[in-house]
Amino acid sequence: MPIGKQPKPTSNTHPIWFCFGTRIPHLLRIPGHYDAPLPVENTLPIFVFSPYHPGMPPSLFRERLSHEFDVRRAKNGRYSLRAFAVFLGTDHSTLSQILRGRRRVPDSHIHDWSKKLKIDGEEVAYYTAAESVPDSEATRRQEYVRHWTAEVQTTFTQSVHWKILALSRTPQFRADCRWIGEQTGTTVDEVNLAFSRLLRLGLIEVKAKDRWVDLTGLSQLSESAFRKLALERIRQKANYFHEVPEPS
Amino acid sequence: MTNPVLQFQILSKSPDETASFYTSLFGWTIDANNPLGYRKIDTGSSQGIQGGIWPAPPQAPNFVQLFMGVIDLNAAVQKAEGLGAKTIIPPTTLPEGDEMAVMLDPQGMSFALWRRANL
Numbered sequence: 001m002p003i004g005k006q007p008k009p010t011s012n013t014h015p016i017w018f019c020f021g022t023r024i025p026h027l028l029r030i031p032g033h034y035d036a037p038l039p040v041e042n043t044l045p046i047f048v049f050s051p052y053h054p055g056m057p058p059s060l061f062r063e064r065l066s067h068e069f070d071v072r073r074a075k076n077g078r079y080s081l082r083a084f085a086v087f088l089g090t091d092h093s094t095l096s097q098i099l100r101g102r103r104r105v106p107d108s109h110i111h112d113w114s115k116k117l118k119i120d121g122e123e124v125a126y127y128t129a130a131e132s133v134p135d136s137e138a139t140r141r142q143e144y145v146r147h148w149t150a151e152v153q154t155t156f157t158q159s160v161h162w163k164i165l166a167l168s169r170t171p172q173f174r175a176d177c178r179w180i181g182e183q184t185g186t187t188v189d190e191v192n193l194a195f196s197r198l199l200r201l202g203l204i205e206v207k208a209k210d211r212w213v214d215l216t217g218l219s220q221l222s223e224s225a226f227r228k229l230a231l232e233r234i235r236q237k238a239n240y241f242h243e244v245p246e247p248s
Numbered sequence: 249m250t251n252p253v254l255q256f257q258i259l260s261k262s263p264d265e266t267a268s269f270y271t272s273l274f275g276w277t278i279d280a281n282n283p284l285g286y287r288k289i290d291t292g293s294s295q296g297i298q299g300g301i302w303p304a305p306p307q308a309p310n311f312v313q314l315f316m317g318v319i320d321l322n323a324a325v326q327k328a329e330g331l332g333a334k335t336i337i338p339p340t341t342l343p344e345g346d347e348m349a350v351m352l353d354p355q356g357m358s359f360a361l362w363r364r365a366n367l
Contacts, residue, residue: 207341
């Protein structure tokens with residue numbers, strides 16, 4: 001059976017804000033988006049995000065409803081949204097919010113309303129499936145959360161990061177990842193990953209073949225001081241790469 | 249001036265397994281005897297470019313990166329940023345004297361700008 005008229009794609013924007021959270025009730029946010037205390041020692045910050053409206057993904061079924069309503073209005077100029085809501089068995093406010101993209105269409109509504117609108121079962125299955133597929137914006141948000149959460153978690157749980165910095169301050173330091181691996185009890189790959197991360201965060205610089213310079217600016221390099229600084233840099237990087245819009 | 253592609257880099261979550269696969273498949277040789285322990289790939293051919301293997305961050309997929317040769321690294325970074333790229337690793341000297349910057353192009357693909365020490 002042919003699928004019904006394809007709705008026009010919507011070009012919703014999805015303003016969102018992101019914040020870091022910890023397992024304990026300390027919330028952190030990207031500067032400029034939220035102000036909250038830094039996480040206490042030994043807590044792992046994770047990213048959470050909260051969509052603020054309008055943030056609903058495009059919905060094909062919503063477009064289909066809208067099309068049905070337009071058809072009815074074309075036949076009868078006095079046909080109201082309230083009448084359409086009564087026909088579907090819902091209230092005017094709910095339908096209005098759905099059509100304006102302020103509410104998701106629950107699966108049960110898709111089935112019930114499709115029956116009333118005599119929408120073919122195959123088409124209903126299509127709409128139901130489409131509702132569960134994340135749109136590209138949702139995928140981007142998930143990727144953002146996944147990436148920066150992992151960045152924070154790795155930096156916090158793998159002490160090799162600050163050990164590299166601590167070693168670089170010592171006179172016996174050797175700019176050799178194999179040597180650093182021996183000193184820190186880690187593999188060369190783990191050292192290299194940490195080294196890359198420190199470079200990305202602007203916390204280390206290679207000055208010469210045999211000289212790495214700690215750029216933290218910390219007079220006393222403790223693990224907790226390093227974590228605080230690293231977290232701040234990660235926030236800055238997250239902002240730089242994603243240019244998260246300000247909540248309005 | 250030209251900006252040739254000088255090197256490819258495979259970023260792998262399992263660098264040893266990746267190295268083993270490609271050496272078995274193509275007969276490439278790998279030498280990690282350098283200060284970074286960087287697995288340099290020698291394809292054994294004068295055609296094409298040589299490469300390397302670097303560990304991929306845990307949150308990243310396995311991917312391949314191209315290294316483009318430049319004469320003035322800072323100028324190249326500035327130009328790329330002017331065209332919409334973002335800098336992942338700012339211009340950095342590597343332990344063997346090469347200079348490198350890693351960037352994201354406007355479509356989100358990473359690439360490296362590289363100035364060889366002997367240029």
